[in-house]
Amino acid sequence: NVVAVVGTLTLDMATADVVTGNAAITGLGTVAGTIDDANVLAFTISGANDGNVNGTTTFTNFPNLQGGTGDDTFTFAAGGSVTGNVNGGAHATADTINIAAKAGGNTIDLVAGTISGGFLGSFTAVESFTGDNAADVLVGTNAVTTWTISGANTGTLSTGQSFTNIPNLTGGSAEQVGRGRPIGHEHTGVSDFSIGGTAGHPTLSCKGDD
Secondary structure (H helix, E strand, O other): OOOOOOOOEEEEOOOHHHHHOOEEEEOOEEEEOOOOOOOOOEEEEEEEOEEEEOOOEEEEOOOEEEOOOOOOEEEEOOOOEEEEEEEOOOOOOOOEEEOOOOOOOOEEEOOOOEEOOOOEEEEEOOOEEEOOOOOOEEEOOOOOEEEEEEEOOEEEEOOOOEEEOOOEEEOOOOOEEEEEOOOOOOOOOOOEEEOOOOOOOOEEEEOOOO
16 A cells, blocks of 8 residues: 655545555655544654654655544654644644654743754644653743643643653743742652743742642
């Protein structure tokens, strides 16, 4: 099952023989997961616009990836890149971008919908992010936000996002509140929390164990 096209091609993952079988797709367009149930699509990006979905369907020269209605994941290997857009689509809990394999301090910017490092054009409708637990940075939105640090380099934002293994956090331009466990307790928190907040009165507070 090899399809070669010139122009734009949308591969609909709702096609049963593509989801369950082994297929190699070559084209220039979007791999779109539009499954109407809670199936989860696991995208692995292993090369330049190349990779596989659920380990069964491989794709080549697809610069745009779109999830389905489940909690989809987009995992970038060390050499993986997408020049276009990653769109998480709908979700039950959250769609996730995982950049743990990417070296260096990459910045995830929720306002711009971008990740530095040159391996992704942009992202939309993604709610969860996994970093390398070493140098990555998460920049929040410009909405009033409470950051809850629930574990080591792990937590949630009141704007609906969550993060895992991201040690550096930067607030947006509105009021920001940081909540985490005090030093000396398990899961101290993150390496650096820089609050922006040009409007309002940003605060950083510690929430002790109950």
